[in-house]
Amino acid sequence: MIRHDYSRVDPKRRADINYKKRQFAKAEFQQQDYEHRLNYYVLPPTAEITLEEFETWAINRLKVLSELEACGFRNRSPEETAEYMTSILNKYLPLRSNSSRSQSLQEERKKDHYSHFILRLAFSATEDLRRRFSRLETMLFRLRFKDDDLLERRDFVSSLKLEWEEVGNAEKREFRDELAAAGGSKKGDEQEWFKVDWERVPELVEQRKVFLKRGKAYVPQREQMSLVVAEFTRRLDEALELTARALPRLDEDDRLAPILAHLSQSFTAPDAAYSSSDAEIDGLSAINANAIDSLTQNFPLCMRNLHMTLRANSHLKHYGRLQYTLFLKGIGLSLDECIVFWRRSFKLITDEKFQKEYRYNVRHSYGDVGGDANRRGRGYTPYSCQKLLTEALPGTGQAHGCPYRTLTQDSVEPLIAMLQRTGVADRDVLKTVKEDVAKKRYHVACNRVFEHAHKKEIKKVRDDGSWSATDLDTIVHPNTYFKRSWLLKHLGEGNAGVVGGDKMEE
Amino acid sequence: MPHSVTPGSTPAEDSSRTISQVEPVKSELDTQDAHMADAPSPADTPAEAQAEERMEKQAKVNLEDMFDGEDSDPEFPSSAPQPKSEAESSQPAPIRINPRSVFSDPEIMKAFYQRLFPFRYLFQWLNHSPSPTNDFAHREFAFTLPNDAYLRYQSFPTADLLRKQCLDQLPSRFEIGPVYSANPRDRKTLRKASSFRPLAKELVFDIDMTDYDDIRTCCTGASICHKCWAFITMAIKVLDVALREDFGFKHILWVYSGRRGAHAWVCDKRARELDDTKRRAIAGYLELLKGGDQGGKRVNVHRPLHPHLDRSLNILKEHFQASILHEQDPWTEEKSAHLLNLLPDPTLRAALQKKWDSSPSRPSASKWADIDSVAKSGALSKSSKDLLEAKQDIVLEYTYPRLDAEVSKKLNHLLKSPFVVHPGTGRVCVPIDTRIVEEFDPLGVPTVTQLLTEIDEWQGTEEDGKKVQDWEKTSLKPYIEFFKVFIAGLLKEEKSGLKREREEGTEAMEF
Numbered sequence A: 001m002i003r004h005d006y007s008r009v010d011p012k013r014r015a016d017i018n019y020k021k022r023q024f025a026k027a028e029f030q031q032q033d034y035e036h037r038l039n040y041y042v043l044p045p046t047a048e049i050t051l052e053e054f055e056t057w058a059i060n061r062l063k064v065l066s067e068l069e070a071c072g073f074r075n076r077s078p079e080e081t082a083e084y085m086t087s088i089l090n091k092y093l094p095l096r097s098n099s100s101r102s103q104s105l106q107e108e109r110k111k112d113h114y115s116h117f118i119l120r121l122a123f124s125a126t127e128d129l130r131r132r133f134s135r136l137e138t139m140l141f142r143l144r145f146k147d148d149d150l151l152e153r154r155d156f157v158s159s160l161k162l163e164w165e166e167v168g169n170a171e172k173r174e175f176r177d178e179l180a181a182a183g184g185s186k187k188g189d190e191q192e193w194f195k196v197d198w199e200r201v202p203e204l205v206e207q208r209k210v211f212l213k214r215g216k217a218y219v220p221q222r223e224q225m226s227l228v229v230a231e232f233t234r235r236l237d238e239a240l241e242l243t244a245r246a247l248p249r250l251d252e253d254d255r256l257a258p259i260l261a262h263l264s265q266s267f268t269a270p271d272a273a274y275s276s277s278d279a280e281i282d283g284l285s286a287i288n289a290n291a292i293d294s295l296t297q298n299f300p301l302c303m304r305n306l307h308m309t310l311r312a313n314s315h316l317k318h319y320g321r322l323q324y325t326l327f328l329k330g331i332g333l334s335l336d337e338c339i340v341f342w343r344r345s346f347k348l349i350t351d352e353k354f355q356k357e358y359r360y361n362v363r364h365s366y367g368d369v370g371g372d373a374n375r376r377g378r379g380y381t382p383y384s385c386q387k388l389l390t391e392a393l394p395g396t397g398q399a400h401g402c403p404y405r406t407l408t409q410d411s412v413e414p415l416i417a418m419l420q421r422t423g424v425a426d427r428d429v430l431k432t433v434k435e436d437v438a439k440k441r442y443h444v445a446c447n448r449v450f451e452h453a454h455k456k457e458i459k460k461v462r463d464d465g466s467w468s469a470t471d472l473d474t475i476v477h478p479n480t481y482f483k484r485s486w487l488l489k490h491l492g493e494g495n496a497g498v499v500g501g502d503k504m505e506e
Numbered sequence B: 001m002p003h004s005v006t007p008g009s010t011p012a013e014d015s016s017r018t019i020s021q022v023e024p025v026k027s028e029l030d031t032q033d034a035h036m037a038d039a040p041s042p043a044d045t046p047a048e049a050q051a052e053e054r055m056e057k058q059a060k061v062n063l064e065d066m067f068d069g070e071d072s073d074p075e076f077p078s079s080a081p082q083p084k085s086e087a088e089s090s091q092p093a094p095i096r097i098n099p100r101s102v103f104s105d106p107e108i109m110k111a112f113y114q115r116l117f118p119f120r121y122l123f124q125w126l127n128h129s130p131s132p133t134n135d136f137a138h139r140e141f142a143f144t145l146p147n148d149a150y151l152r153y154q155s156f157p158t159a160d161l162l163r164k165q166c167l168d169q170l171p172s173r174f175e176i177g178p179v180y181s182a183n184p185r186d187r188k189t190l191r192k193a194s195s196f197r198p199l200a201k202e203l204v205f206d207i208d209m210t211d212y213d214d215i216r217t218c219c220t221g222a223s224i225c226h227k228c229w230a231f232i233t234m235a236i237k238v239l240d241v242a243l244r245e246d247f248g249f250k251h252i253l254w255v256y257s258g259r260r261g262a263h264a265w266v267c268d269k270r271a272r273e274l275d276d277t278k279r280r281a282i283a284g285y286l287e288l289l290k291g292g293d294q295g296g297k298r299v300n301v302h303r304p305l306h307p308h309l310d311r312s313l314n315i316l317k318e319h320f321q322a323s324i325l326h327e328q329d330p331w332t333e334e335k336s337a338h339l340l341n342l343l344p345d346p347t348l349r350a351a352l353q354k355k356w357d358s359s360p361s362r363p364s365a366s367k368w369a370d371i372d373s374v375a376k377s378g379a380l381s382k383s384s385k386d387l388l389e390a391k392q393d394i395v396l397e398y399t400y401p402r403l404d405a406e407v408s409k410k411l412n413h414l415l416k417s418p419f420v421v422h423p424g425t426g427r428v429c430v431p432i433d434t435r436i437v438e439e440f441d442p443l444g445v446p447t448v449t450q451l452l453t454e455i456d457e458w459q460g461t462e463e464d465g466k467k468v469q470d471w472e473k474t475s476l477k478p479y480i481e482f483f484k485v486f487i488a489g490l491l492k493e494e495k496s497g498l499k500r501e502r503e504e505g506t507e508a509m510e511f
């Protein structure tokens, strides 16, 4: 019921890309043919793609990896993760089987292939990023391997030409008891085994799930996945090392460098560009300055923090004002109402001072003044979580940024006090939030608080199927937080069924 | 030339053959074997860092000060003859040992490093080749000095430089860490932190009697006797066969830790190159007992038993009767409660409880036998298969090796070198010959003072102008000879491995 329109490339850059696109348009290189759905990503891409594809595909894959990571952070079971990821994958990185006979098979596989290699470039720079990328790509591969068509999977595995030695009948007879005992299978089960160096299946060795003989592990057929996945990881790790060493020497295309840098930064917290559809909320009539106080109930903690500071001091410092103004613009507050809001909030200053020192900044944020570019782009875009999480920490008297980060620098107590003031009292939630922030997983903590505060509503929309998993994916933008919160708290108030995006302005 | 060594100066020669009496010196050192050094990190305290820096300065010795090898080894002749240094060519000054001397005396440690410690063989063992390689030069050593300062990231291009620093600093012991990608002494000058990383180290295991304290009845704390040494013997037997048969390793050196445990060094190239994930896999494969000694059931394995556990059980069953039931006698009096806890059958438990309450002093062997006889007499509500499995679990709980698994899981973990002196007992950390592992007597391992006395008392003559090395005059001789044979086997394989690699390399080049 909610349409997410993540047009992720901001308008300024898009103009640029269209220009490049023309240059890029003639793809002369050979197109690869993708026989299998699964890919070990051994061969790098050879054909050219547009700069826009380059960026969108990478961002889509990044979205998938971030969601996978979030599943891990929240201890979702493999089954829950698979279920949660289905719609995310369908939306951002669909990959259908040969039997689907879909027209877009090759196109999907190309996108999967290219996006993997783009992210490999972006994430090979540091050991930390490499390890994380490898872990998430392995999770993704395992997920896809599991739900692959059985026959197609067998073809894929045999195409890998992994050095597996089949265990012959003589040996099967000789070690019959050992093989049965190690594999946990019942006697008499007909089964196939293959032999590999034990180093290739460390997790099976660790759990004593294989029979070992002189350095060889006898792996039952059904443990094949473990082997294929381990081999995937091993090759990817090797390739990442090589890429890392090659990076400084790469004659980097100066058009790609900023995109790559931006992508790797997005790994801190996935970036989401603000989408205009976030401002178009079904059933929410035009917001005026008076409504803000009551709407703060639906605000994320970063904005509530700003609002409370504003109310307490009748003032907000520059960066906090900017962050809040853009957010308010994002939820649909008009420029005029926004000016009214600030004027009333700054109770202690004169009209003259307000006109001189503050009004212009608000107008600038809305693109009402400033250079051509600013006006054409309708001012700045509301800040994403990533932006809030990567900017400098606030100084004394400042309240901008993400409180999960800024209020936990010396001790977690200021954050906990803040959460309690906003009505989060559940001890389990507070405990897990503490764990999240200790691991610097700020956006995970925020999502956890969101889920807690909307537990009843989320259950309802899930149960009645009115919202899909992508409607409830991980929040990475304060405006998404607001929109989702507002909709959930106003379920069944006549807004259901109205698709956002075409609402007429009064 | 005789030294003035008084026979009575050797510690731990009392009739009871327990070595708890020689305990007082730095007992805490013993437990630090494995725990003090983990990931490579700069020295922990400023004082330590200063000391470290001092050492590094001292280590830049004049190459002409280097010693030649202690003896000429026909298998690994030095490529060029080097002038003998003063200390080696002339007889060392006599050591003054009086009845109050202890083995940590500087004079004694000095004589030990000068005359007994097999630096040359240690070098060959770690270098894997006759001429010096980075396998030795980039290897981390960590010294524990007499004042307990701990110096990490020491490294030495040659055996002689290691010997020189030992003589200068007289460490109470030293540990061996991994081979790094660069010289450990240069780690701070490297531009990128990532260019200093551990590459290889023997796969190591540490078995310590502390982990057996909840089932050991004969001794406590740092003391050991022949009865409890049986735990270590059992552990060695089980682990050694698993490492050989299951993992295919061939070059496994077992070393007495000097007091109450043993270390294993798996030296095969394939083992040395394992990353942490694979080391963890082996440790997990070999580890069985879960949880601390809170009294719960610590063995939980599914049936049928994995072949490794089945084989281990067969080895251990034989020892259980003698070493556990008779010698440890673990279920006397009220201690039988733990045995009852481990039995799954409530009816049987009640019947046994009743029987043992009336005669609490029944020996453990009888109580163990009671289980079957009472069960046969009808007091069994579950199947006899359940009971058999529970009894197997009990045998495993009381006999299966208890590993300090953390030591094995990390490539960059340090472990005490073979042949150093245990600072608490004065005993030398000698290799254990697994072919005759049951004959190994930890209480018969020579102490450093005893060895120095033996040099003095040596009556033999040097024939054909061949110099008899000091260690050959002592009871350290069989251990060092064992070590030499071990190294020869390792180097032989290393050499053929290299040859194979070269051949494969050329084949690949020739398309």
Ligand SMILES: [Zn+2]
Binding pocket: B218, B219, B223, B224, B225, B226, B227, B228, B229
């Ligand atoms: Zn004892």
